[in-house]
Amino acid sequence: MTDERTIDVDQFITHSPETVWRALTEPELLAAWWAPGDIAPVVGHAFTLDMGGFGQQPCTVTHVEPGRLIAFTFAEGSLDSTLTFTLEPEGTGTRVLLAHSGLDVDSPLGLQAYKGMGAGWPGVLARMEPALAEV
Numbered sequence: 001m002t003d004e005r006t007i008d009v010d011q012f013i014t015h016s017p018e019t020v021w022r023a024l025t026e027p028e029l030l031a032a033w034w035a036p037g038d039i040a041p042v043v044g045h046a047f048t049l050d051m052g053g054f055g056q057q058p059c060t061v062t063h064v065e066p067g068r069l070i071a072f073t074f075a076e077g078s079l080d081s082t083l084t085f086t087l088e089p090e091g092t093g094t095r096v097l098l099a100h101s102g103l104d105v106d107s108p109l110g111l112q113a114y115k116g117m118g119a120g121w122p123g124v125l126a127r128m129e130p131a132l133a134e135v
Contacts, residue, residue: 006101007118011125014093015132021067022135023128024085033131034124041070049074079103079113096125 013020023029025041037049037059045061062082063071071084081102088095100117104110 003105004101005103005105005114006099007103007114007121009096009098009100009121009125011096011098011122011128012090012093013096013129013132015129015135016092017067017087017089017094019132019135020087020094020096020128023132024070024087029131029135032134033127039072041066047072074100075113078109081113096128098125 015023023033025039027036027038030037030039035049035051038047039045039049039059039061040047041061041064043061043064047059047061049057049059051057057074057078058076059072059074060076061070061072063069063084067087069084069086071082074081074083079102081100084099084101086097086099088097098121100121103114103117105114
């Protein structure tokens, strides 16, 4: 039996949902806080994220609710996981809920990713705030 796990991260950003949506779906803004890639909020859109030392990671958009949710496969052919970003308005800002699902902790790569990304995702999402200060 495969043991698949999900990393859940909850991050408050002091920018509007519209601005945070842009940070998730516009390539130049995505690159400013996370990774370069030609993302587009269109179901079926295939793109690659340049993860530096972790290589080029193929992705495909699987679900879009404009201004509210974007999901895409991540690291197709290796991790075969899914990233889902959900935006919820909160006061004058936005609550960003990230679910990184489908990590197979029975495999060495999946377990390494679960541990590393579990510790790393909060810091990655925190980089969105200063990146958006430049917008």
